[in-house]
Amino acid sequence: MTVLSEIYPADRVSLREVGLRDGLQLVKAFPSTEAKRDWLAREHAAGVRHFEVGSFLPASRMPQFADVRDVIAAVNALGGAHAAALALNERGAVDALETGLGEIVCVVSATEEHSQANMRRSRREAVELVGEIVRMRDAKGHGAIVNVGISMAFGCSLAGAVDPAEVLRLTEACLAAGADIVGIADTVGFAGPRQVAALSASMAALCGARPFIVHLHDTRGMGIANAAAALDAGCRVLDGSLGGLGGCPFAPGATGNVVFEDLVFLCETKGFATGIDLGALASARSVAERAMPDEQFYGSIARAGPPAAVAWRA
Amino acid sequence: MTVLSEIYPADRVSLREVGLRDGLQLVKAFPSTEAKRDWLAREHAAGVRHFEVGSFLPASRMPQFADVRDVIAAVNALGGAHAAALALNERGAVDALETGLGEIVCVVSATEEHSQANMRRSRREAVELVGEIVRMRDAKGHGAIVNVGISMAFGCSLAGAVDPAEVLRLTEACLAAGADIVGIADTVGFAGPRQVAALSASMAALCGARPFIVHLHDTRGMGIANAAAALDAGCRVLDGSLGGLGGCPFAPGATGNVVFEDLVFLCETKGFATGIDLGALASARSVAERAMPDEQFYGSIARAGPPAAVAWRA
Numbered sequence: 001m002t003v004l005s006e007i008y009p010a011d012r013v014s015l016r017e018v019g020l021r022d023g024l025q026l027v028k029a030f031p032s033t034e035a036k037r038d039w040l041a042r043e044h045a046a047g048v049r050h051f052e053v054g055s056f057l058p059a060s061r062m063p064q065f066a067d068v069r070d071v072i073a074a075v076n077a078l079g080g081a082h083a084a085a086l087a088l089n090e091r092g093a094v095d096a097l098e099t100g101l102g103e104i105v106c107v108v109s110a111t112e113e114h115s116q117a118n119m120r121r122s123r124r125e126a127v128e129l130v131g132e133i134v135r136m137r138d139a140k141g142h143g144a145i146v147n148v149g150i151s152m153a154f155g156c157s158l159a160g161a162v163d164p165a166e167v168l169r170l171t172e173a174c175l176a177a178g179a180d181i182v183g184i185a186d187t188v189g190f191a192g193p194r195q196v197a198a199l200s201a202s203m204a205a206l207c208g209a210r211p212f213i214v215h216l217h218d219t220r221g222m223g224i225a226n227a228a229a230a231l232d233a234g235c236r237v238l239d240g241s242l243g244g245l246g247g248c249p250f251a252p253g254a255t256g257n258v259v260f261e262d263l264v265f266l267c268e269t270k271g272f273a274t275g276i277d278l279g280a281l282a283s284a285r286s287v288a289e290r291a292m293p294d295e296q297f298y299g300s301i302a303r304a305g306p307p308a309a310v311a312w313r314a
Numbered sequence: 315m316t317v318l319s320e321i322y323p324a325d326r327v328s329l330r331e332v333g334l335r336d337g338l339q340l341v342k343a344f345p346s347t348e349a350k351r352d353w354l355a356r357e358h359a360a361g362v363r364h365f366e367v368g369s370f371l372p373a374s375r376m377p378q379f380a381d382v383r384d385v386i387a388a389v390n391a392l393g394g395a396h397a398a399a400l401a402l403n404e405r406g407a408v409d410a411l412e413t414g415l416g417e418i419v420c421v422v423s424a425t426e427e428h429s430q431a432n433m434r435r436s437r438r439e440a441v442e443l444v445g446e447i448v449r450m451r452d453a454k455g456h457g458a459i460v461n462v463g464i465s466m467a468f469g470c471s472l473a474g475a476v477d478p479a480e481v482l483r484l485t486e487a488c489l490a491a492g493a494d495i496v497g498i499a500d501t502v503g504f505a506g507p508r509q510v511a512a513l514s515a516s517m518a519a520l521c522g523a524r525p526f527i528v529h530l531h532d533t534r535g536m537g538i539a540n541a542a543a544a545l546d547a548g549c550r551v552l553d554g555s556l557g558g559l560g561g562c563p564f565a566p567g568a569t570g571n572v573v574f575e576d577l578v579f580l581c582e583t584k585g586f587a588t589g590i591d592l593g594a595l596a597s598a599r600s601v602a603e604r605a606m607p608d609e610q611f612y613g614s615i616a617r618a619g620p621p622a623a624v625a626w627r628a
Binding site: 155156157158159160161188189190191192193194195218219220221222224225227228229255259262265266268269270271299300301303304306307308309310311312314 | 470475502503504506508533534538539541569573576579583615618623624626
């Protein structure tokens with residue numbers, strides 16, 4: 001059985017690179033399995049250890065994730081690397097548990113409207129699915145941890161404002177259903193740092209010693225400020241995507257996830273050692289840019305580099 | 315005599331739009347005077363009241379500021395608007411005081427190396443120039459306030475790390491020389507939010523009831539996070555440029571100032587009413603984009619717009 005505190009130690013920051021999952025969600029052209037392997041190997045060489053790499057869905061619907069089994073195997077071949085992938089239904093969970101993935105990611109929407117639109121399930125059914133996936137995992141004796149991402153946790157493009165108490169209630173329900181870790185996602189990039197700080201502080205109080213995840217999109221330029229607020233409020237696990245890849249079908253025209261490279265820089269300037277080398281990370285970005293020449297890559301560190309004249313790691 | 319607390323009230327946030335000064339510092343093609351007037355009028359209609367619009371330098375050296383007198387007059391024709399412009403030497407100050415500008419901006423470098431490279435003066439001489447400009451203003455009975463920007467306050471591309479105590483010493487020296495307000499500038503975009511929070515808190519302690527300015531560049535993607543940190547530490551006056559225009563000759567390849575539009579959104583989500591309408595601000599951006607079609611304009615709010623589904627003003 002995987003021990004949560006070994007994957008996400010409470011005394012340091014863990015950064016999950018979700019470019020090969022969230023980053024590929026909407027793209028038409030996507031990297032070959034070989035390019036994904038190269039992407040992962042270079043990120044691993046740069047010090048990245050947490051990778052979200054796909055979704056267990058019919059290849060006919062999401063061809064970009066058809067090779068998810070191979071990509072999980074590629075992560076597992078890298079020393080100390082942790083592979084996460086999404087399972088949005090029982091069938092996906094069955095398939096996921098046939099692989100050696102380290103983390104199954106489930107999704108529960110903060111609002112009924114988005115839950116139905118995104119998963120054709122109620123929120124109650126989505127939480128029940130979490131419990132079912134936990135039971136399937138345990139019955140199989142599989143070591144994967146179960147991570148539940150609560151989407152639209154900071155506001156919903158369909159339902160509007162989201163009461164933080166609802167997010168906390170859903171978090172409790174997911175933990176009661178056996179989830180190992182819960183994340184709060186600003187799926188459509190509505191949040192500002194004050195809101196992120198408040199909900200992160202509530203999550204920290206609720207989760208206690210158990211880590212929680214903050215998943216941010218940079219839709220309105222607040223991504224890094226929101227990440228800083230989450231860190232200040234006690235969050236120690238953050239998602240980002242290489243080059244800020246990614247989008248959301250419910251946030252048209254939006255930029256993607258918070259830029260992973262800039263997130264590394266933020267953490268280091270705040271005194272959180274990430275173990276990630278920004279120069280080496282640039283080489284992973286080059287691979288991704290070559291593999292997806294028509295995608296827009298974001299990020300300032302990739303362009304400017306870290307400051308040369310000062311010791312910028314706090 | 316202009317009263318500082320009327321220009322920069324201590325109980326609210328004031329946002330200075332520096333696109334027509336810092337934003338034009340490095341550009342080859344620049345807006346016509348007519349386009350500048352249109353830019354200013356649309357920003358004013360959106361609620362912007364603080365404008366930094368040029369520099370008193372020989373037109374042969376900086377042709378983009380040759381019309382600074384007309385642009386100051388254009389600002390003054392807008393109700394309640396405040397026009398600031400740079401004076402980097404005595405000659406510039408003489409010229410500035412012939413106009414009806416509301417604020418003379420002086421520059422003092424945090425490091426000796428940058429002071430010599432940028433102004434061909436020592437820091438001591440730069441502070442003496444501040445005192446001289448204050449005397450010139452008083453002798454003339456001119457109502458302008460004197461603002462000193464301390465450049466490279468968070469680290470210097472020439473001299474490396476900057477001791478915060480030096481910045482505070484220079485701030486005290488500028489105030490002793492008669493400056494009305496002092497700003498700290500991350501001229502080359504080296505800072506992270508921890509450093510901005512610490513220096514802003516020290517400035518707040520030093521300046522007491524007197525406001526101070528934080529001037530940020532988004533070179534490494536930390537601009538908005540740094541602005542959030544400054545606000546949290548008590549700063550109530552922030553600079554930004556429309557579309558993130560601007561650069562710095564000492565930070566090659568860098569993006570510009572923190573994006574004004576995103577800064578407005580940040581402040582509003584944090585509960586600081588700016589009085590600025592983001593939709594109307596977009597029309598000012600259109601003018602700027604048409605006037606400088608070859609420049610890169612940054613910013614996420616301009617692309618995504620504020621959230622439609624929630625009340626995003628805190």
